[in-house]
Amino acid sequence: MTSNIGWEYYRTFLAVLAEGSLSGAARALGITQPTVGRHISALEASFKQALFTRSQTGLLPTEAALAIRGHAELMRSTAAALERMATGFEGGVTGTVRVSASEVIGVEVLPPMLAQLRQVHPQLKIELVPTNRVQDLLQREADIAVRMMPPKQDLLVARRAGEVELGLYAHLDYLQQHGMPVTPADLTRHALIGFDEETPFLRAAKAKLPVWTREAFSFRIDSDVGQLALIRAGCGIGVCQSALARRDARLLRVLPEHFAYKLDTWVTMHEDLRGSPRYKVTFDALVLCLQAHTEPVPES
Amino acid sequence: MTSNIGWEYYRTFLAVLAEGSLSGAARALGITQPTVGRHISALEASFKQALFTRSQTGLLPTEAALAIRGHAELMRSTAAALERMATGFEGGVTGTVRVSASEVIGVEVLPPMLAQLRQVHPQLKIELVPTNRVQDLLQREADIAVRMMPPKQDLLVARRAGEVELGLYAHLDYLQQHGMPVTPADLTRHALIGFDEETPFLRAAKAKLPVWTREAFSFRIDSDVGQLALIRAGCGIGVCQSALARRDARLLRVLPEHFAYKLDTWVTMHEDLRGSPRYKVTFDALVLCLQAHTEPVPES
DNA sequence: AATCTGCTATACATTTATGTATGACATCAA
């Protein structure tokens, strides 16, 4: 008794949810407003349930609409993943691979490696998704993910790529002006750069360095790239990957013996992508790249 | 640049994969053969990739078709889950809940509880999926699952419902005819009932009771219900939940001090189902039922 | 107050998808 609700309609449903109006969804989808209206009506008729409370200023989703949103989104990302896998299957390294990584990794570490990879495989297309959300792989939002924690799911292929060291850093200009802290307590007199949201990482950092609390931050920004930019601009003291700070001689380590934190780096992908060469090639290249990045450099 | 491949076509694709022919898929879907052919052609055109090698005796899936199968199936189960969630959302306990449990639990333990549940909530519909596969929840093949192992995934709501005790049992008739074993070594002279496939459980059992190997089994069957039936019929000695064996006074424990095994029981469901009352009601009822089932009875 | 813009809903035309009918070919059984 497989029911007969068109899967297509869920795509329209998501657009209405995102745009907030039938007309807006129609524009976004490249179809017309009456069609969108008919799709929503069809869904509501099938479900015997209102999905939106209509008004002339737009549509407001009902509780039911919000409840099924997650499922509809999973359908969308699954459809996207399916297309990625289906296109460019003729054996060579062709087609699109979607890589998810933390912002700072995606912006500072991966680009050179991706450029090189594309030089070797010109047919390969890369979609880079810089995000700190972890759940992508299960939702099929990305094919391969670079993560700072071991995978909890066992239908994933995972490889450890070393560990990145985090430390406190500040720009030379800033330190010349404000002085180099010598004890953790000195930090209270400095401009600190940190996250806005309470993250598990932040709690861990707080345990090591009691001064490092949300209230103490002069700059609060939920983006590691943003933090790095602030550090580089000499705004204050912040957490940064040592391997990145090392690239700029004017970024100096602050309180190295009081704050050091290491994060495991993992590259993961779905098991069922193993068969297709382009995923394997990208996966291996990512592992190599990150191993190089996390490799401790000898003191020179 | 959201591509324009119709999601509907994946449903047709799955039917062709399952039936092995356009005509068969058409019959299964209640549409006509030319339509099915057109859908497949449309997919192949979009992917620039053959999905089936056509012959007059049927269609053979290509490697590409097999590769995207998993994704298409995820879309189907997601669509089904979405419909389940969307229908019967008017606050009360209405609509369908899909419960997955091991065969023996589904057949021997749950039915009375489900009957009672439906007496309290007549509008509730239950789909029972008796299977030993674990992966259902992530694939949205079931809403709630009863499992014998703690959940590894963290977007699940999970509650422990006690532990079931497993022991060796045989029917009185069998034991009168063949005698009661007194040492583990005696088992070699008996008819043993066990699994056909090597499972983690089997390996664990082997560690405790070296005799308990696949080669020693006189009856090999990959169904716990089937094993129970064989034990009840007096075919030999097999593993069975003590709580089930206790119901029939003619089922006697064999070598109780040499073989005892306890399995944690967990009831799990997706986080996002918590909002809808019917899932919560069913979840709670399952937990209660299994707690009663796993509760050790006082010796009388 | 009047006008403009943006939204939904409806009537009608058109395009698109589906169904019907049939042909060509292969396989199996008598």
Place this chain on the structure above:
DNA sequence: TTGATGTCATACATAAATGTATAGCAGATT
């Protein structure tokens, strides 16, 4: 061999979905 059955492919008719045009309404702007 011959007929029966099952398959896919194609031409044509029909049904269904979409697009076009327009009306009606609410809020913002002048």
